[in-house]
Amino acid sequence: MNFLAVIGRITFGFLQAAGRLGIFAATTISHMVTPPFYFRSLIQQMMTIGYYSLPVVGLTALFTGAALALNIYEGGSRFNAESALPTIVVIGIVRELGPVLCGLIVAGRVSASMAAEIGTMRVTEQIDAMSTLSTDPFKYLIAPRVVATTLMMPFMLVIVADIIGVMGGFLIATGKLGFNAGNYMDLTMDFLEIKDIYASLTKAAVFGFFISLMGCYHGYYSRGGAQGVGIATTNAVVSACMLILLSNYIVTEIFFAT
Amino acid sequence: MIDTPKIRLKGLHKQFGPKLVLDSIDLDIMPGESMVIIGGSGSGKSVTLKCILGLLHPESGSIKVDGEETIGMRQNDRKRIQEKFGMLFQGAALFDSLPVWENVTFGLLASGKTRRRDAKDIAIENLRSVGLSPDVALLSPSELSGGMQKRVGLARAIASKPEILFFDEPTTGLDPIMADVINELITERVKEMGATALTITHDMSSVRKIADKVAMIYKGNIIWSGPRNDIDNSDNAYVEQFIHGRAEGPIQMEVLKT
Numbered sequence: 001m002n003f004l005a006v007i008g009r010i011t012f013g014f015l016q017a018a019g020r021l022g023i024f025a026a027t028t029i030s031h032m033v034t035p036p037f038y039f040r041s042l043i044q045q046m047m048t049i050g051y052y053s054l055p056v057v058g059l060t061a062l063f064t065g066a067a068l069a070l071n072i073y074e075g076g077s078r079f080n081a082e083s084a085l086p087t088i089v090v091i092g093i094v095r096e097l098g099p100v101l102c103g104l105i106v107a108g109r110v111s112a113s114m115a116a117e118i119g120t121m122r123v124t125e126q127i128d129a130m131s132t133l134s135t136d137p138f139k140y141l142i143a144p145r146v147v148a149t150t151l152m153m154p155f156m157l158v159i160v161a162d163i164i165g166v167m168g169g170f171l172i173a174t175g176k177l178g179f180n181a182g183n184y185m186d187l188t189m190d191f192l193e194i195k196d197i198y199a200s201l202t203k204a205a206v207f208g209f210f211i212s213l214m215g216c217y218h219g220y221y222s223r224g225g226a227q228g229v230g231i232a233t234t235n236a237v238v239s240a241c242m243l244i245l246l247s248n249y250i251v252t253e254i255f256f257a258t
Numbered sequence: 259m260i261d262t263p264k265i266r267l268k269g270l271h272k273q274f275g276p277k278l279v280l281d282s283i284d285l286d287i288m289p290g291e292s293m294v295i296i297g298g299s300g301s302g303k304s305v306t307l308k309c310i311l312g313l314l315h316p317e318s319g320s321i322k323v324d325g326e327e328t329i330g331m332r333q334n335d336r337k338r339i340q341e342k343f344g345m346l347f348q349g350a351a352l353f354d355s356l357p358v359w360e361n362v363t364f365g366l367l368a369s370g371k372t373r374r375r376d377a378k379d380i381a382i383e384n385l386r387s388v389g390l391s392p393d394v395a396l397l398s399p400s401e402l403s404g405g406m407q408k409r410v411g412l413a414r415a416i417a418s419k420p421e422i423l424f425f426d427e428p429t430t431g432l433d434p435i436m437a438d439v440i441n442e443l444i445t446e447r448v449k450e451m452g453a454t455a456l457t458i459t460h461d462m463s464s465v466r467k468i469a470d471k472v473a474m475i476y477k478g479n480i481i482w483s484g485p486r487n488d489i490d491n492s493d494n495a496y497v498e499q500f501i502h503g504r505a506e507g508p509i510q511m512e513v514l515k516t
């Protein structure tokens with residue numbers, strides 16, 4: 001009996017949270033598409049989210065591409081399949097590792113800072129103050145962040161991650177594993193399909209949406225001073241990472257399941 | 259016929275979970291009147307203001323602004339009502355990501371009443387009216403002392419010349435001279451703009467300086483209200499205890515019970 005009550009309570013709590021998040025997401029989207037638009041905040045957010053994430057995203061991609069090439073070469077040599085290396089690297093990076101790793105890194109960077117910033121504004125009553133100054137916090141704070149992240153992930157960060165990731169593999173393959181540079185590039189381009197790129201960018205946009213949504217959601221509902229903001233920040237990063245991995249599977253299924 | 263009250267509260271009831279904060283608040287504030295609410299810490303004064311501003315949603319009761327019911331109001335009407343209000347928050351609640359001048363003109367810029375290139379001059383003018391020098395305009399709120407933050411908050415609240423002004427503990431944490439300066443500013447500004455004012459304070463010298471009428475809140479109800487001059491012979495044991503700041507009396511502080 002008691003056991004059932006516990007399950008009931010957990011289910012109820014989960015549904016409640018899901019409902020609140022659903023409403024939050026719907027409100028956010030409706031504010032993204034209706035004026036007024038705050039272009040100044042949008043540009044500012046695009047800079048902080050896109051441009052300033054480039055170094056860490058680039059480094060992550062470079063080393064991942066390089067490590068991937070080493071692994072594939074060693075693994076492939078057991079079946080005399082070393083020549084498949086460029087293909088596997090490019091498909092692995094573009095379809096999976098580029099968007100997912102970029103998403104996880106940006107989740108750590110961006111979700112956390114959004115949750116901390118908006119959470120602090122909540123507990124110091126800045127969000128209340130904003131509403132009294134004829135400004136909707138959803139329009140001024142949340143919509144620009146979500147739009148900026150959803151745009152910058154595919155059209156800047158993941159493109160860069162894909163290119164640098166492939167380049168990481170290329171550098172190791174030609175510099176250390178004895179591949180011919182021209183040959184490597186030919187193989188890479190031959191096997192890369194436009195569908196792979198679409199998948200990569202779709203994932204990027206979906207991840208970007210979840211990253212910013214989680215950051216804003218947890219910040220917006222944080223309460224109870226510094227400790228509350230800390231909890232919100234942790235929850236934002238954890239839930240953004242979970243949603244990235246979950247939605248990654250779903251998008252992959254949609255694009256590539258036969 | 260008598261004027262409709264600027265603000266009329268009837269049976270306002272608010273609780274957070276099981277915790278009752280406002281039981282049944284009745285209060286009328288006439289146009290051009292300066293009402294001061296007094297009451298112990300945690301008695302629900304700030305919550306009352308936030309309910310009127312639509313930042314918190316009461317469980318039951320009625321809030322009329324200019325005779326118009328605001329509870330359950332649609333988004334657009336709510337926005338129109340909110341433009342009538344200016345609020346100085348208890349903790350100033352300045353936007354710490356923006357310089358002082360943008361804080362002061364935030365409401366004006368948001369409502370499109372001012373263009374950006376004129377905003378700085380308007381901000382400087384407003385800062386001067388609360389006794390701050392023009393060079394403060396370019397500082398960030400975190401570079402200001404508490405008293406300066408309060409004054410910037412005051413400048414922000416009055417910048418858009420609202421019809422109704424709320425001041426939540428404008429003088430708490432200030433030295434007596436600065437407190438007097440702020441009180442003077444408030445009376446001066448309110449009289450000059452012909453605004454209706456609702457001030458919360460613990461400070462009896464503020465009450466005597468600012469108030470036309472005084473209301474005392476205790477355990478979620480207004481237990482006494484009347485003109486300022488009646489406060490010294492209110493014949494109400496609670497009011498007597500409060501204005502003389504005695505530990506003994508009908509009001510039992512939580513700490514004294516143990």
Ligand SMILES: Nc1ncnc2c1ncn2[C@@H]1O[C@H](COP(=O)(O)OP(=O)(O)OP(=O)(O)O)[C@@H](O)[C@H]1O
Pocket residue numbers: 274279297298299300301302303304305306348
């Ligand atoms: N968002 C909230 N969630 C839960 N409880 C709250 C919330 N806001 C206020 N309260 C509770 O409501 C009560 C009244 O709070 P309020 O801020 O109105 O007090 P106050 O009269 O302004 O006191 P003070 O003079 O110290 O500012 C407090 O006991 C507080 O714990």
Ligand SMILES: [Mg+2]
Pocket residue numbers: 303304305348426
């Ligand atoms: Mg208060």
